[in-house]
Amino acid sequence: MLKIQDICFGYDANNLVLDRINLDIEKGEFVALIGPNGGGKSTLVKLLLGLLSAKSGSMQLFGGSIADGRSRVGYLPQYAHLDFSYPITVGEVVRASLMAGNPWRKRQKNDQLKLQETLEEFSLSPLQNRPLSDLSGGQRQRVFLARAMIHDPELLILDEPTTALDAKSENHFYHWLQGLVPQKTVILVSHDLSVVSRIATKVCCLNKTLVTHASGESFSPNELDEIYPCAVEFFAHGHPHRVVGHHHHG
Amino acid sequence: MDSLLFWAPTIVVSVLASILVAIVGVFAVARKTSYMAGSIAHSAFGGLGIAFALGLSPLLGASIFALLTAILVIWIKQRFKAYEDILLNGIWALGMAIGIFALHLTQGYVPDLFAYLFGNILLTDFYDAIYLGIALLVIAIFLYRFYDLIQTVSFDEDYAKVLNLPTLSVSLGIMIALAMVTVLLLKIMGMILVVCLIAIPAAAALHLTHLLPKALLLSILFSLTSVLGGTGLAIYWDLPPTPMIVFLSLIILGVAFLIKSRQ
Numbered sequence: 341m342l343k344i345q346d347i348c349f350g351y352d353a354n355n356l357v358l359d360r361i362n363l364d365i366e367k368g369e370f371v372a373l374i375g376p377n378g379g380g381k382s383t384l385v386k387l388l389l390g391l392l393s394a395k396s397g398s399m400q401l402f403g404g405s406i407a408d409g410r411s412r413v414g415y416l417p418q419y420a421h422l423d424f425s426y427p428i429t430v431g432e433v434v435r436a437s438l439m440a441g442n443p444w445r446k447r448q449k450n451d452q453l454k455l456q457e458t459l460e461e462f463s464l465s466p467l468q469n470r471p472l473s474d475l476s477g478g479q480r481q482r483v484f485l486a487r488a489m490i491h492d493p494e495l496l497i498l499d500e501p502t503t504a505l506d507a508k509s510e511n512h513f514y515h516w517l518q519g520l521v522p523q524k525t526v527i528l529v530s531h532d533l534s535v536v537s538r539i540a541t542k543v544c545c546l547n548k549t550l551v552t553h554a555s556g557e558s559f560s561p562n563e564l565d566e567i568y569p570c571a572v573e574f575f576a577h578g579h580p581h582r583v584v585g586h587h588h589h590g
Numbered sequence: 591m592d593s594l595l596f597w598a599p600t601i602v603v604s605v606l607a608s609i610l611v612a613i614v615g616v617f618a619v620a621r622k623t624s625y626m627a628g629s630i631a632h633s634a635f636g637g638l639g640i641a642f643a644l645g646l647s648p649l650l651g652a653s654i655f656a657l658l659t660a661i662l663v664i665w666i667k668q669r670f671k672a673y674e675d676i677l678l679n680g681i682w683a684l685g686m687a688i689g690i691f692a693l694h695l696t697q698g699y700v701p702d703l704f705a706y707l708f709g710n711i712l713l714t715d716f717y718d719a720i721y722l723g724i725a726l727l728v729i730a731i732f733l734y735r736f737y738d739l740i741q742t743v744s745f746d747e748d749y750a751k752v753l754n755l756p757t758l759s760v761s762l763g764i765m766i767a768l769a770m771v772t773v774l775l776l777k778i779m780g781m782i783l784v785v786c787l788i789a790i791p792a793a794a795a796l797h798l799t800h801l802l803p804k805a806l807l808l809s810i811l812f813s814l815t816s817v818l819g820g821t822g823l824a825i826y827w828d829l830p831p832t833p834m835i836v837f838l839s840l841i842i843l844g845v846a847f848l849i850k851s852r853q
Contacts, residue, residue, distance in 0.1 A: 390751070391748055391752070410752050410754065411752070411753050411754045413752065415749065417748065417749065423622065425796070425800060426620055426744065426745045426800075427616075427796060427799070428741055428800075428802065429801065432741050432742075433745065435738065436738065436741070436742040436745075436746075436749070436753065437753060439738060439742065439753055439755060440753045440754070443739055443753075443754070443755045447738070469801075471800035472800075473800045474800070487749075
């Protein structure tokens with residue numbers, strides 16, 4: 341489904357953010373992508389969506405080019421860069437994905453039905469005509485999830501999807517996500533190793549290079565020392581959740 | 591009756607111009623690109639100067655320069671994001687410099703460029719109304735047909751790229767609409783008023799609502815009030831209309847801020 345071969349990326353020639361990344365993802369897999377801030381997780385996601393261009397290496401999505409396949413992906417970005425004062429409603433944001441791969445498409449009869457069903461699924465129906473600026477962080481996260489799901493994508497790429505969610509919503513979210521596999525393939529970028537190691541079929545740890553483990557196997561302290569430059573504390577809900585490795589500075 | 595016929599072109603042109611500038615303004619302000627109207631208007635000034643120097647139609651000269659600037663602005667935004675403000679100021683100054691330089695070289699009659707800076711909404715005819723009417727119709731059709739596309743690209747360009755939507759064409763289309771409206775209104779309203787009316791009524795509307803259809807209606811209302819009210823006051827007190835329109839639009843913006851701060 342997704343094949344990444346020897347991908348290198350850097351914003352300047354002497355400073356690689358990603359160095360020779362290789363990764364194969366099969367249909368129905370649940371892949372978790374973990375790693376420290378600045379380790380290249382979001383960069384890798386942007387590369388495999390064609391939002392950035394790799395310096396070298398090749399990628400295949402659904403057996404073809406990234407440009408041909410990416411409209412079949414459901415993508416939940418980190419949305420800190422977005423301007424929420426832009427005048428757009430919840431319904432308009434969610435409906436956007438129905439144009440996937442076909443920008444000149446006119447609105448169709450069953451679009452409204454599809455929108456209603458999706459809004460219902462994410463408990464957003466009463467908010468359909470509200471501007472996005474009126475919503476809380478958690479509600480916006482649900483809007484972007486609904487947008488990623490409305491066009492029934494085969495592959496779902498979620499970049500730190502639980503940052504704006506409270507503990508209860510987070511549990512509910514992970515439960516829902518588990519239910520999608522194996523019908524859908526999932527790539528989840530997360531900091532929460534305790535959760536992802538429980539639900540993912542493959543855990544990839546990224547800090548410039550990539551170390552991959554099948555779920556259930558733990559990363560050795562040496563590996564974690566190499567990947568994370570300091571003591572590894574995974575934060576959940578705003579406080580330390582689990583310390584899985586130590587590195588002594590001296 | 592005679593008086594009404596005398597003022598009819600001014601009233602029709604004022605109404606059409608106010609609506610046009612209000613609609614384009616909402617998208618320019620919401621997309622945080624209203625300052626680009628300044629660069630486009632000043633570069634059009636360069637086109638006017640060259641057209642006068644070569645004995646060509648001023649509208650043609652201004653249109654070509656405005657279009658090229660719209661394309662250049664998009665290119666700068668894509669390729670030189672970090673230097674965007676410096677480069678746009680450069681275009682701004684270059685447009686004026688070319689205009690003044692070309693006029694200096696113009697043989698014979700030198701037109702009053704002051705009119706293009708400050709315009710004169712009282713000196714319009716029905717041809718202006720026809721041009722504005724066509725522009726309004728074209729923009730309304732595009733807006734109706736491509737509403738979802740424009741909204742998606744304007745709100746989240748990266749996501750629009752993932753959906754394989756033509757983000758560059760949409761951004762360019764909006765910038766060209768902005769350029770064409772600026773050129774059409776240059777002779778009628780003048781550069782200062784065009785830049786003011788693209789930004790201020792739309793900013794007041796978007797300060798009061800984040801629903802696009804409501805923002806469009808409010809922006810049109812504020813623009814009409816500024817233009818018709820300012821022109822009316824100018825006629826009544828025998829004053830130049832441009833400053834009166836600018837003052838009135840700024841008062842509306844102030845009131846909008848006051849209303850919002852009390853909510």
